[in-house]
Amino acid sequence: MNKYILVLCVFALAFSSQAQEMGNILIKNGTVITISDGVKENTDVLVTNGKIKKIGKGIKAPENAKTIDATGKFVMPGIIDAHSHIALETVNEATNPVTSEVFVGDGLDPQDVAIYRALAGGVTISHAMHGSANAVGGECETIKHRYGTWDPDELRMQGAPRTIKFALGENPMRVHGEGRNITPNTRMGVEQVFRKAFAEAEMYKKDWADFNSGKTKTPPVYSRRMETMKDILNGEIIIHCHSYRADEILMLMNVLSDFGVKKICFQHVNEGFKVAPELAQFGAGASVFSDWWAYKFEVYYSTAYNAAILSRNGVVTSINSDSGELIRHLYHEAAKTQRYGDLSDNEALKLITINPAIQLGIDDRVGSLEVGKDGDIAIFNAHPLSIYAIPQMTIVDGVVKFDIENDPDDMRIDIDPEEKFQDSFIELDSEDEDRCMQDVFSELFLGETHKH
Amino acid sequence: MTKSKHFKLELLGLFLCMFFVNIGFAQNSNDAKEVTNTYYIKNAFVVQKPGMVLPNTSVLIKDGLIQSVGPNVEIPFDAKVIDADSMYVYAGFIDACSHAGIKEEEKKDRPRVKNPGNPPKKLAGITPQKTVREAIGEKLDKSMAELRDLGFGFVHVVPRGRMLPGQGSILTTGSGATDETLVKENTSLFTQFKPARGMFPATTIGVMSQFRDLYKNAEYSNTYLKSYNMQPKGLTKPNHSAELGAMFPVVNKQMPVFFYTAKVRDVNRALILNNELGFKMVLTGVRQGWPLMDEIVAGKHSVVLSMHLPEKIEDPEEEKEEDKEDAEKEEKSGEKEEGEKKKEKKKKKKKKEEDPALAMMKAKKKKSHDEYVGQAALFEKKGIAFSLSSLDTKTKEIKPNLLRMVEGGLSEKGALAALTTNPASLLGISNVAGTVEQGKIANIFITDKSFFDKESKIKYVFNDGGLKEFKEKKKKKKGSKGDDVSVIGTWNYTVEVPNDTQTGIMIVDGSDDNLTIRINSADEPEDFVDATNIDLDGNNLTFDINVEGIPYSIDVTLEGTDFEGSVSVAEFGSFPMTGSLKDGPK
Structure with a gap:
């Protein structure tokens, strides 16, 4: 018993050392865009111990709280990006059409300076995703942009639901079909990869149930791949599926219906506007680009009205970056839906706040300014949908993580003690526009470069 | 040299072989020709x-x-x-983790496999069953002797490879056969976050998954094997793979996993796996562990730090001093000279100094450098009884780096403990080392x-049991009296082997920094072999020759027109060699 207590103590210690920093902050007299409860002029927001304690007028600052004057400024919930690849060492384990056994959270890079750049765009949470090389990719991780830490565990948003990357269409076909002449070589083949994986998982589930109940005596082979597929069948994991064409989107919804899987958000989903009612009926989310297409054959049939059409048809829609550059101005991307589709201010801002939160299953904690939610806040000098808006301050868990008034040139954390300097310019690692297919071609083929 | 002709040195090798077999002498030190033990x-x-x-x-x-x-x-x-x-x-000293004695793998093309998603375990770098005996093979790599010459007496050797290269064993740094130098066999499992090439696991996240998969299956198989051994009747025969079998001692918490974790993210990954699965673990080859110090202390993890350090950065103080000197020089000689150029030069220099972005980056780099160097001191301060490893450390950097660690705040006592008592207790050899x-x-x-x-x-x-003596190498002073004999020329040599004397000539040509040596045997005067790795340091000449697969290392000291030294022949030991100049340079 004593030994047991000791073990518990050690665990408690280990856990406490990973505890995230929680801040106290009072933001005075701003225009507060709550998302869930309208816009409040000249209003204060109080965050204590990392959570929103109070929203109202004339709130007095507690002793230990930092006070920020937001007079003339706009206060909104921290922006959430439902599709990104920042803060990742590795994006694609491209060796198999199904790699549900891997988890990008095992390869988090908290020293990635792209996290700070995202903060400078008001983004407090991103969905660090596996790439799209495989029909079933790896599990993804929802991270909070607590830049400044060495410990990958501090980036994780504890308690966020598990998510996994799926991919339809040309990427898995090219990597596995063209690359190795195995299934999937066609869109039909992609469907069969899903069906086979789910069917195997059902058998796997039964085999283990039989073993655990004593019906069989020899343990089945333990498989991380099948464990994850089984958890999807059990509704424990939200699928985020790379997709473009309407026919394939319908196909995957059919497959999921056959296996009783409900939680899915389609990513990119450029032809989503063609099947918006069907998506709404299924309860599937859609995370889109504002106006980006034609980078690949299957992405030509697209429209900048996509987000507006999906939203107005009742699909929970978000706008994502899939890029270390776009992530810095998602508020611009959201504003485009007012030019293309006439969305209201709140509808447009929902695309980068509460809607991605719903798609990631974290809307009970973030995505709007409400008492009890996390103190993740972005402050702008103008309305965030204005072309003149510049982020002023970004707060995560009540801790200021970006402040335009205190924004040093060099925010790198992990400094190579043997780095070489060049005389005339400083070489910082440049972020590729898109890392969906990172690691794929370097590992499997040589000399090809690809997007998406 | 043609294959049909026999060079006498090869015969010498055979001869020696017979000699040793006959008297059953257990060879121990490469210089051993001792009369007493x-x-x-x-x-x-x-x-x-x-x-x-x-x-x-x-x-x-x-x-x-x-x-x-x-x-x-x-x-x-x-x-x-x-x-x-x-x-x-x-x-x-005890090297707590090393590949010493194991030849570096030749660079091979990436292997092609039919199904990269499920490749053969061996090609994927998963060979936990591999032993150090297998890894060393027939011939001990010279890296072991290099460690010995630095003062290392024992090495925890682990196989080279990728994700799961194999099991470690503890060896002495002797030059005898592996059997004779083994202190403890198969004491650890070596693991690295090193993906396979173009097949699963091709990424670090793949390695993480694969490790969990293997571990869990080893647990299930091991439990099943135990129940089968107790009561086999009515149970299907166990059929686990060699890979899983090799992991049984790990899942039984008998064998520690030496996890190679140089950088902070690898340390974190190993801690994650360890928290999940609960095996015995030693964080190994740690270069950048201080950011996770609190977790390491809280978890009471065993740590083997790396002896690798980043390139030394000179103190800015010293640079300033240099500048000062420069300035002084300028003042002394400057005034009268045409000022134009000087001024420009000064301006340039000033400009360089004043670039604040570069200065800041340099300061950050220096700080980072100091953190790497000061890591050992910090671990000591936190009360972690760490050991040290030569993994990925150049041999010649080991001592300078140890001294840098001491300069960085590590106590001499702490450094010595990290090289002796700490690893002895970590490796379970305190009673003998x-x-x-x-x-x-x-x-x-x-x-x-x-x-x-x-x-x-x-x-x-x-x-x-053997003794090696290091004689001070006399530096050849150029121009000094009577010492001005060049190595260039034709030399007669004599090698004393048991019951025989070998003679021949050695022709040295070229210049002091670019020598060529050809050597023959009196029995086959027409056949010369070319020497490699020729090095003349002062009056100390070393070179290697290879005669039909048998390597010979020659190490002689020149004294005027004579030389004296030894020739080491692969596993057979070393033998006295003398010589004298026959013809000087033309």
Whole structure:
């Protein structure tokens, strides 16, 4: 018993050392865009111990709280990006059409300076995703942009639901079909990869149930791949599926219906506007680009009205970056839906706040300014949908993580003690526009470069 | 040299082989031609263990064991006495994790596999069943002798490879056959976050998953095997793979996993797996572990730090000094000279100094450098009894880096503990190694000054019962009287082997920094072989030759028109070699 207590103590210690920093902050007299409860002029927001304690007028600052004057400024919930690849060492384990056994959270890079750049765009949470090389990719991780830490565990948003990357269409076909002449070589083949994986998982589930109940005596082979597929069948994991064409989107919804899987958000989903009612009926989310297409054959049939059409048809829609550059101005991307589709201010801002939160299953904690939610806040000098808006301050868990008034040139954390300097310019690692297919071609083929 | 013709040196090898087989002599040291196996180290400072130096103390060694240590040890009649006045005796260092003795793998093309998603385990770098014996193969790599010459007496050797290269064993740094140098076999499982090439696991996240998969399956198979062994009736025969079988001691928490975790993210990954699965773990080859110090302390993890350090950055102070000197020089000579150029130069220099972005980056780089160098001191301060590893560290950098760690705040006592008592206890060999105490294996070494003195040199190394003496290399002084004999020319040589004397000629040509050497045997005067790795350091000449697969290393000291030294022949040992100049340079 004593030994047991000791073990518990050690665990408690280990856990406490990973505890995230929680801040106290009072933001005075701003225009507060709550998302869930309208816009409040000249209003204060109080965050204590990392959570929103109070929203109202004339709130007095507690002793230990930092006070920020937001007079003339706009206060909104921290922006959430439902599709990104920042803060990742590795994006694609491209060796198999199904790699549900891997988890990008095992390869988090908290020293990635792209996290700070995202903060400078008001983004407090991103969905660090596996790439799209495989029909079933790896599990993804929802991270909070607590830049400044060495410990990958501090980036994780504890308690966020598990998510996994799926991919339809040309990427898995090219990597596995063209690359190795195995299934999937066609869109039909992609469907069969899903069906086979789910069917195997059902058998796997039964085999283990039989073993655990004593019906069989020899343990089945333990498989991380099948464990994850089984958890999807059990509704424990939200699928985020790379997709473009309407026919394939319908196909995957059919497959999921056959296996009783409900939680899915389609990513990119450029032809989503063609099947918006069907998506709404299924309860599937859609995370889109504002106006980006034609980078690949299957992405030509697209429209900048996509987000507006999906939203107005009742699909929970978000706008994502899939890029270390776009992530810095998602508020611009959201504003485009007012030019293309006439969305209201709140509808447009929902695309980068509460809607991605719903798609990631974290809307009970973030995505709007409400008492009890996390103190993740972005402050702008103008309305965030204005072309003149510049982020002023970004707060995560009540801790200021970006402040335009205190924004040093060099925010790198992990400094190579043997780095070489060049005389005339400083070489910082440049972020590729898109890392969906990172690691794929370097590992499997040589000399090809690809997007998406 | 053609294959049909026989070179006498090859015969020499065969001959030696017969000789040793006949008398059944267990070869131990490459220089061994000893007449006694009893040694008496007289009147030294004996560093018995970290922090304990015994002055005027003698050590008696017999049959490779420390017989006694004390002020009044009697000298046996058959002992070779080493007068060690003012010298220091240390317990042989212990390298807590290394690939020493194992040849580096040749670079091969990426293997092609039919199904990269499920490749053969071996190609995917998963061979936990591989042993150090297999990894070393027939011939011990010279990296082991290099460690020995630095004072290392024991090495925890792990196979080279990718994710799961195999199991570690503890060896002495002797040059005998693996069987003879083994202290403890298959004591650890070596693991790295090193993905396979173009097949699963092709990424670090794949390695994480694969490790969990193997571990869980090993647990299930192991449990099943146990119940089957208790009552096989009615149960299907167990059929686990060799890979899983090799992991049973790990899942039974008998065998520690030495996890190679150089950088902070690898440390984190290993901690994640360890928290999940609960195996015995040693964080190994750690270069950048301080950011996760709190977790390491809280989890009471065993740590082996790397002896690798980043390139040294000179203190900005020193740079400033240089600038000052420059400025002074300028002042002295400057005034009269045309000012134009000078001014411009000064301007440029000033401009460079004033670039604040670059200055800031340089300061950050220096800070980072200091953190790497100061890591060992920080671990000591936190009370972590760490050991040290030579993984990924160049041999010649080991001592300078140890001294840099001490400069960075690590105590000498702490450094010595990290090289002796800590690894001995980590590896479970405290009863035979780690201190200069009676009954322990006499793998010890003697230095002329304290080891941590920059100028200190090793004078003697005892290893597996043998003694190697390091003679000071006399530097050839150019232009000094009578010493001006070049190595260029044709030399007669004689090698004494048991019951035989070999002779021949050696032709040295070229210039001092670009020598060529051709050598023959008197029995086959027409056949010359070309030497490789020729090095002339002062009057010390070393080179290698290879005769039909058998490597010979020659190490001689030139004294005027004569030379004296030895030739080492692969596993057979080393033999005295002498020579004299036949014809000087034309």
